Amino acid sequence: MLAKIEISNFKNFKENFVFDLSNTSSFSFNQECIKNKIINKAIVYGHNGSGKSNLGFAIFDLISHITDKEIVQDYYKNYFNADLNETKSKFSFEFRFDKNILEYSYTKSDYQTLISEELKINGKEYLYIDREKSSIFRTSAKGAKSLKKDIGDSNISIINYLSKNTILDDSKDNKIFSEFREFVNKMLYFRALDDKCYMGLEQGNHSIEHDIVERRNLTDFEKFLNDAGIVCKLISQKDSFNKNKILFKFLNRELGFFEVASSGTKALALFYFWYQRLKEEDSVSFLFIDEFDAFYHHSLSKTLVEKLKELENTQVILTTHNTSIISNELLRPDCYFLMYPDRITSLAKSTTKELREAHNIEKMYRAGFFE
Numbered sequence: 001m002l003a004k005i006e007i008s009n010f011k012n013f014k015e016n017f018v019f020d021l022s023n024t025s026s027f028s029f030n031q032e033c034i035k036n037k038i039i040n041k042a043i044v045y046g047h048n049g050s051g052k053s054n055l056g057f058a059i060f061d062l063i064s065h066i067t068d069k070e071i072v073q074d075y076y077k078n079y080f081n082a083d084l085n086e087t088k089s090k091f092s093f094e095f096r097f098d099k100n101i102l103e104y105s106y107t108k109s110d111y112q113t114l115i116s117e118e119l120k121i122n123g124k125e126y127l128y129i130d131r132e133k134s135s136i137f138r139t140s141a142k143g144a145k146s147l148k149k150d151i152g153d154s155n156i157s158i159i160n161y162l163s164k165n166t167i168l169d170d171s172k173d174n175k176i177f178s179e180f181r182e183f184v185n186k187m188l189y190f191r192a193l194d195d196k197c198y199m200g201l202e203q204g205n206h207s208i209e210h211d212i213v214e215r216r217n218l219t220d221f222e223k224f225l226n227d228a229g230i231v232c233k234l235i236s237q238k239d240s241f242n243k244n245k246i247l248f249k250f251l252n253r254e255l256g257f258f259e260v261a262s263s264g265t266k267a268l269a270l271f272y273f274w275y276q277r278l279k280e281e282d283s284v285s286f287l288f289i290d291e292f293d294a295f296y297h298h299s300l301s302k303t304l305v306e307k308l309k310e311l312e313n314t315q316v317i318l319t320t321h322n323t324s325i326i327s328n329e330l331l332r333p334d335c336y337f338l339m340y341p342d343r344i345t346s347l348a349k350s351t352t353k354e355l356r357e358a359h360n361i362e363k364m365y366r367a368g369f370f371e
Contacts (some may be wrong), residue, residue: 001021001035001036001037001038001042001095001096001097001183001238001315002021002059002093002094002095002286002315003020003021003038003094003095003096003101003284003337004018004020004022004092004093005018005058005059005091005092005094006018006019006091006092007017007019007058007089007090007091007092008090008091008371009055009060009080009081009084009088009089009090010054010057010058010079010081010089011051011079011080011081012049012050012054012081012341013051013058013081013112013219014049014081014083014084014342015084017342017343017344018271018344019055019337019344021038021042021059021163021335022038022039022094022096023037024037024039024334025333025334025335025346025348025349026039027250027332027334027348027355027357028156028357029328029332029357030151030310030314030330030332031206033299033307033309033331033332033335034334035312035315036098036313037096038096038258039334040303040312040315040316041308041309041315041316041331041332041335042316042317042318042331042335042336042337042367043305043317043318043319043320043325043326043331043335043337044127044196044318044319044320044337044339044344045320045321045323045326045336045337045338046338046340046344049341050239050320050339050340050341051339051341052290052291052339053107053191053291053346054340055077055317055319056189056288056290056319057076058091059174059187059189059317060187060189060199060288061076061108061201061287062091062093062106062184063184063187063199064111064179064193065106065112065114065155065157065161065186065199066157066159066181066184066263067184067185068203069073069185069199069200069201069202070198070199070200070201070202070203070204071199072198072199073111073199075197076111077201078254079108079111085350086111086115086165087237088107088108089236090105090106090107090121091103091108091109092103092104092105093105095180095183097176097183098179100122100178100269101122101123102119102121102176103118103119103120103121103179103333104117104118104119104120104159104180105118106157106266108117111370112155112157112167113155114131114155114157114352115130115131115132116128116129116130116131116132117137117157117158117159118176120177121173122174123175124140124173125138125140126139126140126174126177127139127141127158127159129151129158129257134152135150135151135152136149136151137149137151137158137161137186139158140173141162141166141168141174141177142168142170142171142173142174143166143167143168143174144162144166144168144365145167146166146167147363149164150163151165163181173175174312183285183286185200185201185310186200186201186282186283186284186285187199187200187201187284187285187286187287188201188274188277188284188286188288188290189269189287189289189330190215190288190290191289191290191291192267192270192271192289192291192292192293192294192295193267193290193291193294197306201277201283201284206273207244208258208269208270208273209236209241209243209244209245209257209258209274210243210245211273212244212246212269212272212273212276213236213244213246214325215276217276218235218236218246221234221246221269222234224268224272224275225265225268227303228268228300228303229297229300230265231273232248233245233248233249233250234247234249235249235254246258247358248260248261258308262295263297264300266295267294267296268296268300269286271281271292271304275307277309278311278314281313282313283312285313285315286314286315286316286317287308287311287314287315287316287317288316289316289317289318289319290319291319291321292318292320293318293322293325294320296322296328297326298308301320301322301324301325302325302327302330303322305325305330305331306330308330309330323343323362323365323366324362326347326361326362327361327362328357328358328359328361332348333346333347333348333355333361334346334347334348336361338350338371339369347365347370348360350370350371351369351370353369
């Protein structure tokens with residue numbers, strides 16, 4: 001699980017911006033939102049321009065050089081902070097797998113160019129390179145003794161180089177390293193406002209309609225919409241390109257789903273498209289949905305959060321402006337975060353007052369109690 005990220009000189013983040021998911025409190029309610037002492041379900045609030053979207057981009061920066069999964073390069077334009085006269089961005093991640101801590105930090109001179117990388121497992125160096133000083137990397141990985149350590153002018157991550165060029169021994173550290181790579185390969189980012197862009201998990205473009213029908217989930221999708229208050233009957237048919245299309249079936253005619261669906265219904269279709277994968281056991285390790293409920297009524301937002309809470313093995317971070325879901329019935333104060341350009345803090349850490357389950361934390365938030 002992701003425990004912490006520290007960001008410097010990336011977009012609106014200047015120096016040492018820390019998002020700490022390990023800073024939990026001792027609340028006795030909604031304990032399923034915490035796993036292995038790490039926040040497993042979180043919702044982030046912040047004014048426009050505070051950096052909520054950029055937080056997601058920062059977290060998913062590492063998939064661009066560790067995986068071959070989908071990445072949206074347009075999200076990484078204007079890479080450096082415009083107020084700083086610096087030519088390197090730095091990212092430091094801390095992951096926890098059971099009781100083991102893996103730390104991975106790196107610097108880049110732009111979105112595609114790595115400068116340095118360092119990976120530690122339980123405080124001990126496992127991989128290290130500083131390309132400004134040498135093209136030779138160090139590793140303590142068991143089974144890599146005979147591996148050529150000079151990568152020349154290649155920009156390949158030493159994580160990928162090690163993984164693709166040797167068969168590592170069966171050791172504790174190598175197993176943790178493998179868990180880390182698997183976690184990163186199963187990360188997923190998408191935006192409710194954009195059905196064509198996602199990052200991580202897969203590759204290429206997908207048709208929402210074709211995918212739902214191919215997975216034989218049309219009836220379940222219809223039920224999902226009906227449960228969300230959208231009473232409808234759905235059917236499918238092939239288009240001229242032999243692709244599955246979904247249609248609304250009315251009494252006298254049939255109309256294309258995406259031709260007449262509202263923005264909210266289209267957003268629900270996008271959510272369901274990914275939810276099919278989320279329901280598959282261990283298919284998604286980490287989920288970040290930006291503006292997850294931009295088109296939803298607040299009651300539906302709560303329903304979707306409850307569905308995501310059921311995903312025990314998926315760490316979930318959502319961003320929103322919807323304060324109606326700030327509730328101890330849904331999550332807990334250490335799972336709600338307030339984001340500012342220079343910091344991000346949970347509600348629990350934004351006050352010295354003892355917070356209890358009976359407190360109306362939405363009302364307290366609206367009253368400025370946590371500012």
